[in-house]
Amino acid sequence: MTLTEKVRVRAGELGFGLVGFAPADPLEGAAFYARWVALGYAGQMGYLERNNEKRADPGQLLPGARSVVCVGMQYYQESAPKNDTLSGRIACYARGEDYHGLVKARLLELLEFIRGVAGPGVAGRAYVFFLGELLLDLELEYGQPAIDHCGTCTRCLDACPTQAFPEPYVLDARRCISYLTIELKDSIPRPLRAGMGDWIFGCDLCQEVCPWNRRAAPAQEPAFRARPGLENPSLPEVLALDQEEFAARFRHSPLKRAKRRGLLRNAAVALGNAGDRRAVPALVRALADEEALVRAHAAWALGRLGGEEAGTALRAALETEQDAQVRREIEEALAEETMHE
Ligand code: SF4
Numbered sequence: 001m002t003l004t005e006k007v008r009v010r011a012g013e014l015g016f017g018l019v020g021f022a023p024a025d026p027l028e029g030a031a032f033y034a035r036w037v038a039l040g041y042a043g044q045m046g047y048l049e050r051n052n053e054k055r056a057d058p059g060q061l062l063p064g065a066r067s068v069v070c071v072g073m074q075y076y077q078e079s080a081p082k083n084d085t086l087s088g089r090i091a092c093y094a095r096g097e098d099y100h101g102l103v104k105a106r107l108l109e110l111l112e113f114i115r116g117v118a119g120p121g122v123a124g125r126a127y128v129f130f131l132g133e134l135l136l137d138l139e140l141e142y143g144q145p146a147i148d149h150c151g152t153c154t155r156c157l158d159a160c161p162t163q164a165f166p167e168p169y170v171l172d173a174r175r176c177i178s179y180l181t182i183e184l185k186d187s188i189p190r191p192l193r194a195g196m197g198d199w200i201f202g203c204d205l206c207q208e209v210c211p212w213n214r215r216a217a218p219a220q221e222p223a224f225r226a227r228p229g230l231e232n233p234s235l236p237e238v239l240a241l242d243q244e245e246f247a248a249r250f251r252h253s254p255l256k257r258a259k260r261r262g263l264l265r266n267a268a269v270a271l272g273n274a275g276d277r278r279a280v281p282a283l284v285r286a287l288a289d290e291e292a293l294v295r296a297h298a299a300w301a302l303g304r305l306g307g308e309e310a311g312t313a314l315r316a317a318l319e320t321e322q323d324a325q326v327r328r329e330i331e332e333a334l335a336e337e338t339m340h341e
């Protein structure tokens with residue numbers, strides 16, 4: 001077996017279902033990426049705007065870089081059907097263990113293997129998404145560049161509930177539910193809240209409609225299996241978590257990235273979208289949350305659900321609320337037609 005073949009086999013043993021090899025040339029798509037950033041599509045993800053010269057040239061990340069080993073780890077999980085309008089949804093990649101540490105550790109194991117075969121002096125650097133990359137300063141046998149698999153299909157563009165694709169192959173992250181529920185630290189823009197449906201952390205819709213995913217097999221990696229309570233979680237329960245409970249429940253989970261205030265904000269929006277006034281008591285309690293961000297989104301949700309109980313609570317909250325943004329949200333909620341039904 002050649003070194004490349006050995007690496008492919010070892011990567012498979014380490015759980016990487018996808019493995020490819022490319023020369024570490026300057027990135028062909030660098031101008032496309034720079035345009036994407038310039039158009040503001042990265043939103044608050046400042047880390048995507050930094051180090052662009054390094055992104056565009058692997059040689060700047062690892063002196064003498066010659067090859068990139070690209071790997072992918074399967075994370076798909078079948079979803080149990082929801083049987084309660086007051087439960088939310090979490091993207092399937094996030095229902096188990098946080099992938100960052102796991103994938104990185106596996107990539108470093110692959111690097112150690114390569115050093116074992118090709119010599120201890122091999123230099124390498126590992127980068128992680130569910131797609132991982134290992135930069136190496138040695139030559140490998142390279143595959144063919146990927147071809148366009150989309151053709152005339154526009155299913156993901158059509159399925160996106162917040163119209164996050166301004167054109168094929170271009171995602172405006174600022175409109176994407178994954179960004180809104182995880183990366184955005186502030187208030188969710190009002191016009192996008194209804195489209196978020198019941199997603200409280202990420203979104204799988206564009207993946208689910210893609211014909212290439214039809215035959216996706218569930219992940220083999222046990223660490224990615226859903227933890228109890230992370231499939232269709234009860235939204236009133238999420239909205240009632242205090243800081244200590246949040247930390248305990250989401251230790252080693254990707255959900256901790258949203259922080260308590262972000263996750264409760266998302267749960268409030270999802271309850272507003274649930275169209276079920278059984279959500280009102282949980283939202284009324286959230287009107288007194290210590291975080292203004294949570295109070296503001298609870299007010300919006302109560303305005304969306306409407307009814308007497310919601311109206312009474314909103315008027316009472318307006319008597320004492322000090323935060324200007326929350327006050328605005330309460331006033332807008334009280335002006336909703338649902339309040340007068
Ligand atoms: S993850 Fe959801 S919101 Fe984001 S682009 Fe895909 S369908 Fe749209």
Ligand code: SF4
Pocket residue numbers: 149150151153154155156157206209210211212
């Ligand atoms: S659904 Fe899949 S195949 Fe269709 S356009 Fe989107 S990514 Fe391409």
